[in-house]
Amino acid sequence: MAKQLAIYEEESGRIQDICNRLTADASARVVFLVDKAGQLLASAGQVQGLDMTSLGSLTAGNVVTMAGLAHLIGEAEFPNQYHEGSRESLYMSVVGGRVVLGLVFDNKTSLGLVRLRARKAVEELARVFEQLDQKAATAGPGPLADITDEDIDNLFNE
Amino acid sequence: MSFINHPSKEINCKVVYYGPGLCGKTTNLQYIFNKSSGETKGKLISLSTETDRTLFFDFLPLSVGEVRGMKTRFHLYTVPGQVFYDASRKLILRGVDGVVFVADSQLERMEANIESLENLRTNLAEHGYDLSRLPHVVQYNKRDLPNAVPVETLRQALNPGNVPDFEAVAPTGVGVFDTLKAAAKLVLTEIRKAG
Numbered sequence: 188m189a190k191q192l193a194i195y196e197e198e199s200g201r202i203q204d205i206c207n208r209l210t211a212d213a214s215a216r217v218v219f220l221v222d223k224a225g226q227l228l229a230s231a232g233q234v235q236g237l238d239m240t241s242l243g244s245l246t247a248g249n250v251v252t253m254a255g256l257a258h259l260i261g262e263a264e265f266p267n268q269y270h271e272g273s274r275e276s277l278y279m280s281v282v283g284g285r286v287v288l289g290l291v292f293d294n295k296t297s298l299g300l301v302r303l304r305a306r307k308a309v310e311e312l313a314r315v316f317e318q319l320d321q322k323a324a325t326a327g328p329g330p331l332a333d334i335t336d337e338d339i340d341n342l343f344n345e
Numbered sequence: 346m347s348f349i350n351h352p353s354k355e356i357n358c359k360v361v362y363y364g365p366g367l368c369g370k371t372t373n374l375q376y377i378f379n380k381s382s383g384e385t386k387g388k389l390i391s392l393s394t395e396t397d398r399t400l401f402f403d404f405l406p407l408s409v410g411e412v413r414g415m416k417t418r419f420h421l422y423t424v425p426g427q428v429f430y431d432a433s434r435k436l437i438l439r440g441v442d443g444v445v446f447v448a449d450s451q452l453e454r455m456e457a458n459i460e461s462l463e464n465l466r467t468n469l470a471e472h473g474y475d476l477s478r479l480p481h482v483v484q485y486n487k488r489d490l491p492n493a494v495p496v497e498t499l500r501q502a503l504n505p506g507n508v509p510d511f512e513a514v515a516p517t518g519v520g521v522f523d524t525l526k527a528a529a530k531l532v533l534t535e536i537r538k539a540g
Contacts (some may be wrong), residue, residue: 189535191539193349201351224440225404225420226348226357229401240387244420245403251436252401330415331356331537339533342410342417343526 206231213304214296219289283313346440355416364447365457366426369486372515374405384511399425403422443480443532447522450493480531
């Protein structure tokens with residue numbers, strides 16, 4: 188089975204701080220973070236009314252597709268992507284090869300500013316995920332380590 | 346890759362429905378979506394062609410309740426079954442926690458089933474996974490059709506590991522939730538083992 192990604196209180200707080208700060212610094216409408224399997228890890232900004240779960244899944248699908256295209260032309264991946272809409276635009280940046288930072292923004296800001304602020308946030312986030320990797324290597328049992336077969340059965344009998 | 350969010354007490358897992366073209370992978374997800382209550386399911390996203398063939402994937406987030414205070418959610422994906430979409434299939438397997446192999450029971454689709462299972466093994470191997478060690482179940486779909494092959498024949502060809510398998514008629518829901526529950530249980534059991 189694939190390696191688990193676990194986020195703890197301390198790192199969760201730091202990730203959220205980085206996303207909140209980036210939202211303000213880049214004047215973005217929404218900032219979000221997903222892993223490459225499409226799981227939403229954090230979000231900030233005006234997320235009301237946005238289907239963040241679907242946004243996460245489709246962002247991951249897009250990033251891995253572009254990585255597939257990159258391979259075909261001899262690149263490892265396209266670490267940054269920009270999709271321009273008539274009102275809203277989307278900027279995506281790969282963090283440490285494993286998660287994706289996304290920004291939704293409109294014409295209240297500029298691509299240059301978004302790119303600049305995102306680059307700084309990507310560096311900070313990469314350090315947080317390195318710390319998470321170190322923590323995972325020494326972590327104790329996970330939250331499901333002591334569940335019973337009955338617990339799992341009950342999940343589906345409710 | 347399962348994702349455990351300790352502060353918000355959530356576990357998210359990824360299950361992929363795999364199988365040959367037109368075997369009923371999307372129909373499984375549509376049935377689950379239609380029969381799940383509003384608060385447990387997210388939006389069903391289908392990236393399909395104009396003729397409703399899956400182009401990239403279908404996606405359905407589904408909450409199944411709490412286990413020891415952890416909210417448990419499954420992200421269900423299908424792959425495009427048509428042979429020439431192999432690059433897309435490979436991508437969707439990234440970070441997978443469990444697989445449902447949906448087989449088409451019709452005699453004329455036996456070869457396609459076998460080919461798809463072999464393709465699943467190959468594509469998993471490219472991600473460093475081994476099907477025999479990954480939580481997975483098999484569903485023999487389209488059991489209502491007159492040209493359906495006996496289950497024992499399908500089992501011999503498609504379930505050499507003797508994993509849990511189910512007969513199904515996806516449009517009417519026969520076997521759909523049994524298949525999903527079995528896959529979900531195997532995934533959670535594996536997460537427990539991983540500690």
